[in-house]
Amino acid sequence: MPRRCICLTLAALAAATGAMAQTPSAAPAAPADRLAAGVDLATFQTRHRTRLMRADADGDGRIARSEWTDWWAARPEKGPADPAARFRAIDADGDGFLTAQEIDATFGKRFERLDADHDGRFTAAERPCRTK
Missing domain, CATH: 4.10.910 (30s ribosomal protein s13; domain 2)
Structure with missing residues (x-):
């Protein structure tokens, strides 16, 4: 496979x-x-942080468990299989809030796993296959 x-x-x-x-060469990539x-670590983290911080409904710079639950409930086809488990996994200090630093740390670890050749870039060749 x-x-x-x-x-x-x-x-x-x-x-x-x-x-x-x-x-034409003037067309965007x-x-x-x-x-x-490939994508570098900073870009990888920024993309994920920006996407997830949209769940911060009150704009206080952190995502409460209720904001997270509401966010993913509105997007059932796009969210994690178990949003509560994902929240707990990202909430490193267990305070019930996700911060940008916790999100960056989580996706930094994911980047390390995905960057198979450890060259600091995650490329299409390193992308895992998804089978259903």
């Missing part, structure tokens, strides 16, 4: 590369090309 995933990823990248060769080039 991993070999099949790698082949499919390489085929997708080859198709994207061929399509990019036909577009396609999302596939940005992932092929």
